[in-house]
Amino acid sequence: MHSNNEIEKLLPMLIDYPQHFVTSFLSFIKEICDWSPLDPKKENNDENYRKYLSILLSSPLFLVETSSTHKIYYDNNNYKDLLAKTLQQYQNVSEQEKNISIYH
Numbered sequence: 001m002h003s004n005n006e007i008e009k010l011l012p013m014l015i016d017y018p019q020h021f022v023t024s025f026l027s028f029i030k031e032i033c034d035w036s037p038l039d040p041k042k043e044n045n046d047e048n049y050r051k052y053l054s055i056l057l058s059s060p061l062f063l064v065e066t067s068s069t070h071k072i073y074y075d076n077n078n079y080k081d082l083l084a085k086t087l088q089q090y091q092n093v094s095e096q097e098k099n100i101s102i103y104h
Contacts, residue, residue: 029055 014021030037033055035048042048056062070089 025059025061026056 014024029052033048033051034044035052036042036045037049039045
């Protein structure tokens with residue numbers, strides 16, 4: 001068990017680096033469900049995966065939006081244009097990310 005002092009030190013780091021929080025949270029859920037993605041033949045692994053998903057999807061930390069479909073057209077194997085059009089479909093992608101130099 002961790003002390004309150006350790007947790008107090010950890011919290012600012014998790015806030016400043018949310019990717020660490022997300023990976024830690026996902027690992028924690030995986031452990032409590034006993035899901036083994038690297039051992040698909042493990043006994044009850046399918047059921048454990050469903051538990052993992054259930055916990056993940058019920059967490060208020062992760063919002064799962066409804067899906068939608070869009071038809072995107074592009075010509076002449078212009079993959080930069082295809083990528084730009086695809087990124088425009090995502091609301092959570094910033095304008096800066098949509099316009100980074102590798103797309104131009």
